[in-house]
Each structure stands twice: as structure tokens, then as C-alpha cells.
Amino acid sequence: MAISPPFPPYPPHPGGPVEDAALRHAHWWQRWGSPRGRAQPRAWGRIKYGALITLLSLSGLVILALVREQTGTEGFLVGLGLAVLPVPLLIAAFRWLDRVEPGPWRNLVFAFAWGACAAALIAIVANSFATRWIATATADPSSADTLGATVIAPVVEESAKAAAILLVFLFRRRDFTGLVDGVVIAGVTATGFAFTENILYLGTAFGTDQLTGDSGIASVTAATFFVRVIMSPFAHPLFTVLTGLGFGFAARSGDRQRVRRVLVPPAGLLLAMGMHALWNGSSTFGEFGFFAVYAAFMVPAFGLLTWLVVWTRQRELRTVREELPAYTAAGWLVPAEPYALGSMRARRLAREYARQHLGRPAARAVAEYEAYATSLAFLRHRGRNGRAGADFVVRERELLNELWRRKDVARPALDHAARMTAPPVRVAMPAAPWPVHGGYGYGQGYGPGHGPGYGYPAGQAYGYGYGYPAGPYPAANPYQS
Secondary structure (H helix, E strand, C coil): CCECCCCCCCCCCCCCCCCCCCCCCCCHHHHECCCCCCECCHHHHHHHHHHHHHHHHHHHHHHHHHHHHHHHHHHHHHHHHHHCCHHHHHHHHHHHHCCCCCCCHHHHHHHHHHHHHHHHHHHHHHHHHHHHHHHHHHCCHHHHHHHHHHHHHHHHHHHHHHHHHHHHHHHCHHHCCCHHHHHHHHHHHHHHHHHHHHHHHHHHHHHHHHHHCCCHHHCHHHHHHHHHHHHCCCHHHHHHHHHHHHHHHHHHCCCCCHHHHHHHHHHHHHHHHHHHHHHHHHHHCCCCHHHHHHHHHHHHHHHHHHHHHHHHHHHHHHHHHHHCHHHHHCCCCCCCHHHHHCCHHHHHHHHHHHHHHHCHHHHHHHHHHHHHHHHHHHHHHHHHCCCECCCHHHHHHHHHHHHHHHHHHHHHHHHHHHHHHCCEEEEEECCCCCCCCCCCCCEEEECCCCCCCECCCCCCEEEEEEEECCCCCCCCCCCCC
């Protein structure tokens, strides 16, 4: 059942009690399992976590043994050292995309572990079995290898990686609210998968070089490293991100858009399989087939998806600026906060200001305040679009209480950030009946802006104030003393 958001309640009386003073993560509702908001028993939650950790650990041990068996100990160590190089950069890139409303690290750890362990194990076992079966049935090992790489591998690997996205979508639904969440979970899962696969390929290449005596730039290891780590570290993330986008569109769909919610994720998965098959089959297109596919499909697709994700991130910031003024009118936020919270630069300046003046705990409190406010804006946006659950009021109150608890630390920092990032606006001052000998004055304004400025002996006085974008802001300036 979906509801539209009511007008936000007014805050409690200053100094009054705030309900439920225990600190929680910005995604506090992830512990709530039913639509009615009943918390899951802790014992059952621990059993699920224990089973999941055990499954991933066993998968990791098995995949470690299989890769080491195929590459040898020395090849495994070399492959591991080379394969780990792009991982921090890719994780940092996906984390950067998720900075507007950062999800909990546990989801990213699960996604990476699933890709590196469970998905990789499924792929190795299924691909090997299918390729051997085709070779036996057709008595043509060469054709079996080609068919396995271009047909079997894309289907198996993308399905195995999509399982992680599906699990987060089903069991961490409150953390999975849109396109960016789908892209981040999919990208991190694929990064883990590519990490394990690169260990296997690089370790095997090193073993080949040991047998042939090749070394340096002319070695198979160097060529494999260049193709897989330098040229195409984003290949697997790019494929799986298509699946993540499908689940992201489903997450943005309302309860009445059931067909869209059901059909879009499989469509994204099919696109991922198709792109993966095209990439794997590029070697069969002739001497320059790989480079042709790389230039004609991979690079444009990567650029298009990058633009889509960055555009979505800017749209999320705009949502924050548009939804939070309702809470300003109700007294929960001060007028400058929607603007500051809708700017990544202002957020960073607020955290730095708090750290410089009050230390790291204050900076952490400001970061939590920003996360709660963003979650609140997205919650209200979903409610206005008919996608909020029946527990909207309960969730809204919890988020508002967390903001109210941190306001004394966060508001001065956000005030400073708003002053530093507000764009200058040239405004006209009313003509004074007496000569004004002015200098440049700093003013703060809302909408058109206002403030003192250069004075002229007769006529109009002009100045530069600092105004925020148009919105339902009060006319009075709360910053002038």
C-alpha cells in the first residue's frame, strides 16, 4: 500500500524529550522485515548472517584452491598482485557515485564477496562443465571453446552476478531505491568477479611465460595485463551495470507499475549478456575485431552509462533541494539547509568546518546529519510519487528525530558552508535621500538576494548579496546580526 506524504509535523519544544535516543545508521529501517515495520528477531538475523558468511567463506576457499591448482603457487601470487591494482580505483569510483545517499558498507562488502567468491565459483564450475560437454558431444574442442566463450560464459557469469543484485533488492529493499543503488551494487559485484578472474588469467599467463622463457613487454603476462587491467578494467562492471539499471528502474516504479517492475530487470540482464557475448566474441571477428568492438561499442557504452549515472546523481541533489523546504516551513530545518544539503561542495565544507572547530566526532555527526536529511528527502519524494509504504509516518519521525538530535552541531557547519558556496547576486538598493559613502558589504539573501553595497552620492545604490536559488524561503535573513 502506498500513501502520499502528509505535511511534516512541527518539531518538539526546545529542550523537550526526543523519542528513542539510541543512535542508528542512516539506513536504520534495514532491520525491519515486514511492511508493518516489525523488527526481525535478533537470533534469526544472526542465523541468516552466519549462514551467508559461511557460504561465502566456503566459496572463497574452494575458488582459492581451484585457481591455485590451475596457476600454481607462484603464478597465483603474481596474478593476485597484479589483479588487485584496479580494485581500489573501481571501488572508489562506485563509492563516489553513491555519495549523495551512501549505502551501508555491509552491502558493498557482500556484493564484492559474492562476485569474487560465489559468482566466480559458479562460473568456473558451470563453464568448465558446459565446455567439456559440448566438446564431447561435437568432437570439436575448438568450436566448443568458442561456443563456451561467446554463449555459455555470458549467460552463466551474468546470471551469477545478477544473483547478488537480486538478493540486495529483496532483502535490503530500503537501501535499494533507485538507479544509482543498482549501478553501485552491480559494479562492486562485477569488480569482485573480475578480480578473481584476473588472478586466474594473469597467473596462467605467468605460467606460460615460465615455460617459454618470455619476459618483459613481449611476455604473455604483460599482454594480458595490458588488455584486462589497463584497457578494460571496466568491462565486467559495464556488463553487470546494465542488470543493475534494470533493478534500479524497478525500484523506482510504483506499486501499480507491476509489469515494469517484473520485466525491466530481466531485460537489463539480457542486455548484459548480449554485451558480454559481443565482447567475448570480438576475437572471432578478425585481426582487428577486438579493437573495433572496443571502439565502436565499449567506449560509447561506457561514456553513455557514465553520463546517465552522473545525471542521476545531480537529479538526486535536486530532489534534496526541492523536498527539504517542506521541513523548513515546519521548523525542523533552517532556511539555508536545503541549499547546503543539495550541494556536494557545501556538504564537504560543512564537515571540514566541524572537524576544524570541534574535532572528528563533530564531523562524523555532520556527516550523519547529511545522510539522514538525504534519506528524509528521498522518503518524501517517494511518498509524493505514491511509492512510500504504510509506515511512512513512522519512518519520517525517526529520521526527523535523528536530525533534531544533531542540529546543534550540524547547523553552524551547514550555515558556514551555505555562506561559502552561495552564488553572488547583484541587487539594486533603494535610493537613499542622503549621500551614501559606501564600501563593499557582505549580505545574505534568499531568492533575489539583498545586502549593503557600493553607495553613490545620488540615485540608486548597488551591492552584491549572496542569494540562494528560488524556493519557499522566508524573507527575513537569519544570518545577519
